[in-house]
Amino acid sequence: MGDQQYGDGQYAGDGQYAGRRRNRRFRNRDQGSPDGGYGQHVDGNATFAAAGGDAAPADLAQLPSHIIDSLCKVLVCSREVIELTVTVLCAGGHLLLEDVPGTGKTTLARALGQCVGGTVHRIQFTPDMMPSDLTGVNVYDQRAQRFEFHPGPLFADIVIADEVNRANPKTQAAMLEAMAERQISVDGVTRRLPEPYLVLATQNPIELEGTYPLPEAQLDRFMARSSIGYPTRDAERAMLLGEHAGEPLTDLQPVCTTLELGEVLRQVRAVQVSEPVADYIVSIVRATRERDDVRFGASPRAGLNLLAMARARAFIRGRDFVTPHDVKTLAVPVLAHRLVPRDMTGASASAEQCERIVSSILESVPAPAVGRSAPVKSGATPRAVRSR
Secondary structure, rough: OEEEEEOEEEEOOOOHHHHHHHHHHHOOOOOOOOOOOOEEEHHHHHHHHHHHOOOOOHHHHHHHHHHHHOOOOOOOOOOHHHHHHHHHHOOOOOEEEEEOOOOOHHHHHHHHHEEEEOOOOEEOOOOOOHHHHHHHHOOOOOOOEEEEEEEEOOOOOOOEEOHHOOOOHHHHHHHHHHHHHOOOOOOOOEOOOOOOOOEEEEOOOOOOOOOOOHHHHHOOOEEEEEEEOOOOOHHHHHHHHOOOOOOOOOOOOOEEEEEHHHHHHHHHHEEEHHHHHHHHHHHHHHHHOOOOEEEEOOHHHHHHHHHHHHHHHHHHOOOOOOOOOHHHHHHHHHHHHOEEEEOOHHHHHHHHHHHHHHHHHHHHHOHHHHHHEEOOOOOOOOEEEEEE
16 A cells, blocks of 8 residues: 655645545535535544454454564664554554654655555645645535535545644644544534544754744644664665665555554553552653753643553553553653753754753652552452563
8 A cells, every 4th residue: 555645735646536536535424515514523434444444353462563573674773763653653642753864764654654554645744835735625616516625634544744844833733633632623624533543743853944843732742752863884784785775665565454453552541550650650740840951841641641652562562551661661752852941952952952851850750669560450469470
């Protein structure tokens, strides 16, 4: 399954026919009245569920590992970055990939979309892009004597937002509702987005010419931020010798359907968390607000995201409970991009400074010693398990 390319509001997937077919999928179900009334609500989940097909029997607990292994076969980057990306996917969040040009940010996003048998839309952001280029627009059909909704590229299972900081602030704001509430409102009509719904955004931190820094409100919508970094010497040498020549995603096959991925997300939410681990998360998040060198600390949403990521990490490792090590491992990628230091000297320097702040907090906040016991339910006796 190939991804569909959007740029400057133009659809360039399969031509005009594909655009008309795509419009019919999201057309208002009420064909007897104009699609322009206020207060209407349209659910698009049924459309995406039908597109995903019937979920084949599979060991859902192994799906995240299969996705990680498939990505490692075609991508030249560290396994830790791939594991973090899949963890965000299983946690039901959004990921911001921030790195220098040419390190494979877009390739990683495309590969993840190809592993999941769903709809993938890629948006190439530009300064002249308008919000309607993302959300869609109502167009009057003279033959039918009514308005028809033409959905924008945000209507997909996985959205690749390439160079998102090149868009103007007004266009960036159009993504807030989609990322936070999984819905899009156009002309008073609210349309549901599919579940699961993932936004993979990329940006180049060193390109300041013609870019607009993402506002704090939008940064807070990203569950985690990651940096791919440069490949190792051996990996870069293999690229030059042709071992990874050509299109690396040609042979990459879907690992699961969107229905199976949705079931994985439901199982991740069922992973248990003990009160000491929950208190540990609260202590870390609140510590970011109490430092003199931080102007704005992590929001309550950050704590929820850290818990969701910790649950996903535990699920991927075959556990049904969260350990303090899960929280400590994920605290930097989940919290660092949400902090606003008092002394900022540029985007890249601020990122490094925020990561150091979170690392310092992890050293000062003691972790509870509950890593080798399963969560204790009310009236239950703790049972010893092997920590992973």
